[in-house]
Amino acid sequence: MYQYDQHDQAMVQARVEQFRDQVQRRLDGKMTEDQFKPLRLQNGLYQQLHAYMLRVAVPYGTLSSRQMHALADIADKYDRGYGHFTTRQNIQYNWIKLEETPDLLADLAKVEMHAIQTSGNCIRNISSDQYAGAAADEVVDPRPYAELLRQWSTFHPEFAFLPRKFKIAVIASEQDRAAMRLHDIGINIVKNEAGELGAAFYVGGGMGRTPMIAPCIREFVPLDQLVTYAESVLRVYNRHGRRDNKYKARIKILVHETGAEEFTRQVEEEFAHLLDQGVEPPLAELDRIRSFFQQPEFATGLSEKADRSDPEFALWIDRNCSPHKVPGYVSAAISLKPVGGIPGDASAEQMHLMADIAKEYSFDECRVTHAQNVILPHVEIGKLYEVWQKLEAAGLGTPNLDQVGDIIACPGLDYCSLANARSIPVAQKISERFDETGKGDVLGELKLKISGCINACGHHHAGHIGILGVDRKGTENYQLLLGGSEAEDVSLAKITGPGFDEAGIVNAVETVTDLYLAQRADGERFLDTYRRIGMEPFKEALYG
Amino acid sequence: MADFDPDVTDLGTGRDEVQFRFRDDEQADVAAVTVDSFLDQADADAVRIEPGDDTRDLLPHLGRLRLVEVNFPSYTDGRGYSAARLLREHGYTGELRAVGDVLVDQLAYMRRCGIDSFAPDRWLDEAAAQKALGILPEVYQSAADASTPIWKLRHG
Numbered sequence: 131m132y133q134y135d136q137h138d139q140a141m142v143q144a145r146v147e148q149f150r151d152q153v154q155r156r157l158d159g160k161m162t163e164d165q166f167k168p169l170r171l172q173n174g175l176y177q178q179l180h181a182y183m184l185r186v187a188v189p190y191g192t193l194s195s196r197q198m199h200a201l202a203d204i205a206d207k208y209d210r211g212y213g214h215f216t217t218r219q220n221i222q223y224n225w226i227k228l229e230e231t232p233d234l235l236a237d238l239a240k241v242e243m244h245a246i247q248t249s250g251n252c253i254r255n256i257s258s259d260q261y262a263g264a265a266a267d268e269v270v271d272p273r274p275y276a277e278l279l280r281q282w283s284t285f286h287p288e289f290a291f292l293p294r295k296f297k298i299a300v301i302a303s304e305q306d307r308a309a310m311r312l313h314d315i316g317i318n319i320v321k322n323e324a325g326e327l328g329a330a331f332y333v334g335g336g337m338g339r340t341p342m343i344a345p346c347i348r349e350f351v352p353l354d355q356l357v358t359y360a361e362s363v364l365r366v367y368n369r370h371g372r373r374d375n376k377y378k379a380r381i382k383i384l385v386h387e388t389g390a391e392e393f394t395r396q397v398e399e400e401f402a403h404l405l406d407q408g409v410e411p412p413l414a415e416l417d418r419i420r421s422f423f424q425q426p427e428f429a430t431g432l433s434e435k436a437d438r439s440d441p442e443f444a445l446w447i448d449r450n451c452s453p454h455k456v457p458g459y460v461s462a463a464i465s466l467k468p469v470g471g472i473p474g475d476a477s478a479e480q481m482h483l484m485a486d487i488a489k490e491y492s493f494d495e496c497r498v499t500h501a502q503n504v505i506l507p508h509v510e511i512g513k514l515y516e517v518w519q520k521l522e523a524a525g526l527g528t529p530n531l532d533q534v535g536d537i538i539a540c541p542g543l544d545y546c547s548l549a550n551a552r553s554i555p556v557a558q559k560i561s562e563r564f565d566e567t568g569k570g571d572v573l574g575e576l577k578l579k580i581s582g583c584i585n586a587c588g589h590h591h592a593g594h595i596g597i598l599g600v601d602r603k604g605t606e607n608y609q610l611l612l613g614g615s616e617a618e619d620v621s622l623a624k625i626t627g628p629g630f631d632e633a634g635i636v637n638a639v640e641t642v643t644d645l646y647l648a649q650r651a652d653g654e655r656f657l658d659t660y661r662r663i664g665m666e667p668f669k670e671a672l673y674g
Numbered sequence: 675m676a677d678f679d680p681d682v683t684d685l686g687t688g689r690d691e692v693q694f695r696f697r698d699d700e701q702a703d704v705a706a707v708t709v710d711s712f713l714d715q716a717d718a719d720a721v722r723i724e725p726g727d728d729t730r731d732l733l734p735h736l737g738r739l740r741l742v743e744v745n746f747p748s749y750t751d752g753r754g755y756s757a758a759r760l761l762r763e764h765g766y767t768g769e770l771r772a773v774g775d776v777l778v779d780q781l782a783y784m785r786r787c788g789i790d791s792f793a794p795d796r797w798l799d800e801a802a803a804q805k806a807l808g809i810l811p812e813v814y815q816s817a818a819d820a821s822t823p824i825w826k827l828r829h830g
Contacts, residue, residue: 137824137828138824141812141824144811148806151805160799168750251750282814282815285810286814286815287755287787287813287817288756288759288783288787289752290752291749291780368752373751373753407816411829412829415825415829418828418829
């Protein structure tokens, strides 16, 4: 994985000192909270309901065991012994003291990590495919391109005060495991007919209160123009994105209101100009970055079959392991969704264990996924049983990847000052219900996503089943949505009708899954059945 | 230009409302007009860009400009950064002055976008400004200043 050189290290170090100075000026009263707010936000520090929350960047979700250990230490030293993995492949700490943040950032810098631009109206941490470098179906490892863009976007002087936040995802396979088209910019690294690599640019996707699927504005940007093209998109957005209304300020609104064709024309015009401005790093820089993402030294001649005599282990393999490009290996998912647990939460102890396992069994690497789980990208099939036993003993062996219990949920009203309703208790009750009835085991792939307000941090628009918490005359109310997908078959979920109270929404989810079980044809996922039979039968079952 | 030079001790002495100036030439004694007025007046040589103005309208007239003020009515409105960089990219070499809600922690980004004088609404603490200008040792990307991007340091 990528390693800092003296330049990268100097930059994060300087940022620590800069923030130390800013915090001091704030504590001394030399800066107002209004002046301090955008500065702390650009270091991922939010003021939440009960305390400060700090969001740490995990670039494209990749962590070494050393970094995972450091995140665990931070949970112990500065938080209450927990970390929360997020849908941006980052980690958040919910109980942070302002005066301690400079030291926390200094601890992060020691392991080549930071909280730079993890919030604020700037280019955020760049996300990617959690199976990068391992997936059997990838064209190429997408992470070097994400790293190139990470460096370009870090402290970019022109784009620090955009109309609104800006999220970029980079993938390199037909299967989309990073919700690429629901980003401000989604990049798919593809091969053209001549066999050359280039970048397809999708611009103007997003969730939030106005969900949109990004249109493709350029099918092939040559790799030696990648940064320049991104810069062109950002400049058009910075100049013309709406600033009169915070809720219409994302680039999706600009693309939608301008029209994709006219927007593309403006980008291309800026691109033609910027090509002469020398903003593109040489390909040698991309080569340098790529050299850090060489394949590990995989063993050959390994067995491709696991001993499946333990049925619980066999189930975990079937549900949580994904095909690897090298025979004898798989990528294994550590579910952070135990029945009744808080989605995405891990204790310091669990983080230490994941780090140890990554070191011993996965070439020192693990990945955070946008679904709030952790992946061990390269595990020998012959050693899976050992890995599973260790995980199982620590409460990390839940066999539910992409199942109904693998719920994405935002922090909700338990933590977030923006939320209208709680998300976590709803997620807990649903996972408990489906565990008790045993129905969770027969549903197959079913992506359930819960947001506690219309900002959609819990991706409810992209859920096969989505739940949106709203405030209805002072009480929490939950709307049900069906038919969304963040994957290559991307679609936006539609609302079923009137909302439910907390107990009612759990029942409603059960009702729609019962209908699916009654109606499904061979091999159909919930989503497929919904797409085939449409909304009406579900409405009938819910409200009829 | 001595961008991001931590050893910079002379923040420049402006006059009137200009607090910091990073130019050797004499400060022009001119009054900036709106973009519309500037385009109407063939002899105008100073203009003030508001966030909603299209900087590209000025590009055919760069030769007669001695001063461009970029107004930041609120520091959170970042359109001025693009305006400044566009002017520099199209060859404007005259004074480029940030006015309005200009704060200490934005100075370095503004310098990188080609702004070379500052007339903040509220006077800035000189020591804090100096520190903020020098705090980032290097830069990752090329912009409108003379800083060498890290990729160039790596590859020559």
